[in-house]
Amino acid sequence: MAGCTVDVTIGGERGVLSTGHAPDGTLARVDFRAGVHGSTLAGLADALATAITLGLQHGAPPAAFANALRHLPLDHPADGDDLVGRVLLDVFTGADR
Numbered sequence: 001m002a003g004c005t006v007d008v009t010i011g012g013e014r015g016v017l018s019t020g021h022a023p024d025g026t027l028a029r030v031d032f033r034a035g036v037h038g039s040t041l042a043g044l045a046d047a048l049a050t051a052i053t054l055g056l057q058h059g060a061p062p063a064a065f066a067n068a069l070r071h072l073p074l075d076h077p078a079d080g081d082d083l084v085g086r087v088l089l090d091v092f093t094g095a096d097r
Contacts, residue, residue, distance in 0.1 A: 002020070002021045003019040003020040003021050003029070004018070004019050005017070005018040005019075006018075008034070010034050010035075010041065010045075011041075013034055013035045013041055014034070015032065015033055015035065015045060016031075016032075016033050016034075017030070017031070017032050018030070018032075019031075026062075027056060027062045028053075028056055028057070029053050029056070030049045030052045030053050030056070031049050031053075032045040032046065032048055032049035033045060033046070052065055
């Protein structure tokens, strides 16, 4: 399964967002690891990735997730961190191209 991996930062915590694509190029899986194992951030990142992956496996279009996450402020632009919301949107909207 082809895909991509992007390093992200959330409130100073490093993370990794990985995707898996089906042979036809459609987004099929999202894996999001952030924070320290057992932390709230790690749990939320895992839960988000699991929910998105299950939705994709059941036919939800990537654009539906992009629309839902579009205005979610995950980081403040002034802190110099990567904007996780923007990375997620790029992953979802890029999958539709």
